[in-house]
Amino acid sequence: MAKIEPKIFDELKIALSSFGGKYFVGEELNRSKLTDDLRNYDEALLSKLFEVEFIKQHFIKEFAGNKLFQIDQLEEAVLYNDYWDTSFTKYENRVGLASKGKFLEDSQDVVLDFPFKDGVLTASMTKEDNEDRYDDAFLNETIEKDEIDRLFDKKILSNVKRFNNEEHTDTKLISFNMEQDNLIIKGNNLLALHTLKDKYVGQIKMIYIDVPYFFKKKIAEDSFKYNSNFRMSTWLTFLKNRLEIAKQMLADKGSVWINISEDGMHYLKLLSDSIFGSDKFVGTIPRKTRNGKSDVPFNLSQDFDWLLVYTNGFEGDEIVGRKVERKYLTTPDFPNRPWRKADMTSQRTIYERPNSNFTMVNPKTGKEYPVNPKRSWAVTKDTFQEWYENGSIGFPDDYEFMSGDKPFRRVFKDEDDAKEKASAVYSDFLLKLYDGATVNKLGNDQIDLLFGRNAFDYAKPEELLYEIIKITTKENDIVMDFFMGSATTPAVAMKMNRRFIGIEQMDYINTVSVPRLQKVIEGEQGGISKDVDWQGGGSFVYAELFPKNMGYLQDVIHSKTIDELKSVYERMLLGTDTEEPADISFRADLSKIDWTEGFDNNKRLLVKLLDKNGLYFNYSEIDDKNVRDLISDEDYAFNKAFYEGGE
Structure with missing residues (x-):
């Protein structure tokens, strides 16, 4: 049956034909190009559309003698070719997750971070302190596309060092070998992924991520050191931003394994289908997390979480497989x-x-x-x-x-x-391990043996990552974890002679994650060490995204009094001998700072003042004198070598 297009498409085709082939692919509208120019307020395009009577009737409103072009509504009508203004359903034949009346699949918003992941929530509050319902949603901004310009540029890497063993840490590192070196980065994982994307596009064989779980209500098993109670749409947008970049970094026949709880799994499955494609869905793998519990909702102990597995390969490819051990x-x-x-x-x-x-x-x-x-x-x-x-x-x-x-x-x-054909892997392969091999308690016990009690909660056990890495990679393949946590994934990768990339923002990267990897280099015998006859060795390069507004943002969040906030504000405006002044949002009205409004309101305001495009210094700024003076000669040389092959 022939498709009947809405009248707006006919009108647009007539009007836009004056631009030649700019807005067409063959005889069809190039809707992507058209919506991009609408968002960018292309002057020639808008001038032409103002002349179209149909557009004037339906998308231009007049208020007090001024004309308002409802670009969002026009963009929606163009973007969704199944849009019918008079339809009860508005869209034909499309199912998906939506927020603010638009499919998340089409959204270009960015959620930069959750309530801050630095061991505290807002100010000095712990999770337990948050029971008083303090509103920390302001730390969890959604950044709209038109506010993003320099946000995703490559960042300057600072405090670079190579860890070989406890006696030898090279702080004068100026080279990086992509064929050999492992990499650990401290910084916001979305911006770190964009920093690495061009260098590692198509290079990562397996990505494992233990994402922040979405919980319907606050529960003890929330393993992240910040509040996981936030709006579903924000949570999904947060993950969408990161999975879209991860997809580009996957190698041929690579796979991504997303660890998720029951509450958010089905929403995340729909989102992941839209990113990777439903035909790239490999399967759902159950993982036992505990051995039963009483006093549970509906009197049913939910003792599993799940791994959603996607690939960039095809159905006929061996995305997973076991090496068959035979006797000859x-x-x-x-x-x-x-x-x-x-x-x-x-x-x-x-x-x-x-x-x-x-x-x-x-x-x-x-x-x-x-x-x-x-x-x-x-x-x-x-x-x-x-x-x-x-x-x-x-x-x-x-x-x-x-x-x-x-x-x-x-x-x-x-x-x-x-x-060289591997044997098939059954979806219950994690359940067939010896009793308790993948439960959370085992991961906690492994961290406790290394660092003592309470160093890190709900670490994943090494056996879990061992089984996944074993069936998805071979020696020297690259494994990545951009919610690195306690560094279980890099630790297992090192013991299995795989290369790795780990990304973590929280400060425990320097008290748990990196020290754990140092112990692995020294030959620690916990986790899977005895199973793989690990004797120590290996190395990794550590680097930090060079903070700009991020440092000020952390200082604001850590402030406990109005005087501390005032001190941070002064430094934001004037800078110091070692810090540049903060980049202030173009929307900010500094005259609105009214310290009589109190601590909480001004903390919110200072967070809003900081331009999120400037959380870290961009690599494009490295030769600016004011920036060059802030970084060491060794870090400068490393950046040149990392991004440009040396200079």
Whole structure:
């Protein structure tokens, strides 16, 4: 049935034809180009649209003698080609997650961060302190597209050092080898991903992320050191921003594993389908998190969370697979070719395969082996001799050590090696491990052994990452975790001789994550170390996104009194010997600072004043004198080498 387009499409095609092919792909509107220019207030485009009577009637309103162009509504009508102004459903034949009347799939908003992940929530409050319902939503801004300009530029890397072992930490590092070096970055993970994107596009074989879980209500199992109670649309936008970049970094046949709880899983599944494509969904993997609990909602103990797995490969690819461990025989008749036994029969009957209905005779001994009528031979009578001469058929009476009463197919090890086909992985593979191998308590115990009690809550156990890395990667592949936490993923990757990238924003990166990796280099014997015979070794490069407004933002959040806020505000305006003045939002009216409004209101205002485009220094600024003076010669040289191959 022919598609009937809304009248606006006809009107737009007529009006935009004056631009030649700029807004067309063949005879169809290039809706992406059109909506981009609408958002950017393209003067020539808007001038032309003001001339269209249909546009004037439906999208231009007049107030007090002034004309207001409702660009958002026009963009919506253009973007959704199934839009019908008079329809009860508004959209035809489309299902998806929506916020503010638009599909999240089409949203270009950015959620830069959650309530701040630095061990505290707002000011000095812990999670327990937050029970008084203090409003910390202001730390969880959604940044609209037209406010984003320099936000996603590559950032300057500072405080760079290489960790080899406890005695040798190289702080004068100026080189980086992409083929060998591991990388740990401290900073906002969205901006760090954009910083690394160009360098690592198509390079990451496996991404594991233990994302901030969405909880319907506050629960003890909230493993993140900040409040996970926030609006679903904000949570989904936050993850969308990061998954879109992660997708670009996946290698050929790479996969991303997203650890998520029951509350948010189904929403995240829909979002991930829209990002990776529903045809790229590999499966849902259950993980046991605990061994039962009483006093639970509906009297049902939910003892699992889930891993959503996506790929950039295709259905016929081996995205996961196990290496088959086989035992081979070495015999005098084939001294240089180890071999194994395999079944010589077919699942088809002799009636289905009449050419395989024959009695097989051992040429050496003359012993006869009649065919089983229900399972014909896998070889035909005509091809038997060829198979036998190639060594592909053996008989039990050829060897004194061998038992059995049927001929067998002989498969040589070099034949197995040439096929390189991995065996299938079952979706319950994590549940088949020995009891308790993936529960949260085991991860906590592993951290406790390294650092003592309460160093980090709800760390994932090394066994979990070991199983995932084992079936998705081979040695020297790159594994990435941009919600790194206690560094379980890099620790396991190092022990399994995989390269890794880890990204974490919270300060415990320097009290838990990095020290843990140093212990791995030294040869610590916790987690999977004994299973893989880990003896220590390895190295990694550590770097921080060079903070600008981020430092001021942290100082605002940590402030406890109005006087501390005033001190931060003065530094924001004037800077110091070691800090540039803050970048203030173009919307800010500094005259609105009224200290009589109190501590909470002014804390909110100072956060709003800071331009989120300037949380960190961009690499494009590195040669500006005021910036160059702030970074060491070693960090300057490293940045040049990292981004440009040296200078």
